[in-house]
């Protein structure tokens with residue numbers, strides 16, 4: 540690792556020996572690692588999986604919906620290309636893979652800051668001290684229901700001093716909380732090891748969500764507003780179920796949601 544904590548191809552290559560990755564593609568600059576992965580899958584039908592596409596710098600990172608992912612030097616941005624069936628999973632379990640990605644990010648970061656206040660926000664954002672630490676965008680390439688492109692952005696050693704005003708007060712990085720630099724390669728390695736472990740537990744039929752999610756759920760017990768299609772639904776969050784659905788107690792009774800965007804949450808004293 541060099542003094543600016545950027546990773547080299549040699550650093551990343553180590554991951555093909557220490558984790559389940561079979562290939563790593565390093566780029567110093569990309570518009571978006573996920574867009575690149577999707578383009579690759581459309582031209583090369585046989586992409587080696589699991590593979591990791593890493594960019595030192597991402598110029599137009601994408602978030603869920605029409606959101607953008609802003610990142611600067613010190614942030615970690617990559618996309619993981621994963622085939623579902625070789626992992627022993629079914630395509631019905633795809634939504635759970637996305638939740639497990641968030642948990643793996645959180646677990647890897649928790650090792651660095653064991654006493655800090657981490658949480659996961661359904662479906663797969665990671666929060667630290669009630670600010671967004673990491674975002675995850677899971678996409679299924681057109682015509683490839685067996686493949687997932689899991690785009691992950693983690694604020695590791697970056698600062699939000701120069702960030703756009705709309706995220707300056709809502710996002711956070713590990714370095715801002717811990718007051719030191721973190722080793723992005725070790726973090727990435729731990730994340731991949733944790734994800735592989737959670738995926739094999741899922742493939743073995745273990746109730747991996749109900750075992751891991753509840754202690755870290757940001758929304759449980761909060762009044763939560765979800766945008767589901769054109770509708771806004773508000774209810775008390777009861778957690779998530781074993782299939783990964785968000786449980787809300789609304790005036791109509793308990794409702795479960797497999798998709799949608801959480802717009803706001805509050806414990807009655809503000810968000």
Ligand code: BTN
Pocket residue numbers: 570571572573574599600601602603606608616617618664673674675676689690691692
């Ligand atoms: C979100 O919070 O809405 C998801 C953000 C996902 C950002 C990552 S950064 C690496 C990958 N490439 C992208 O363009 N987006 C994802």
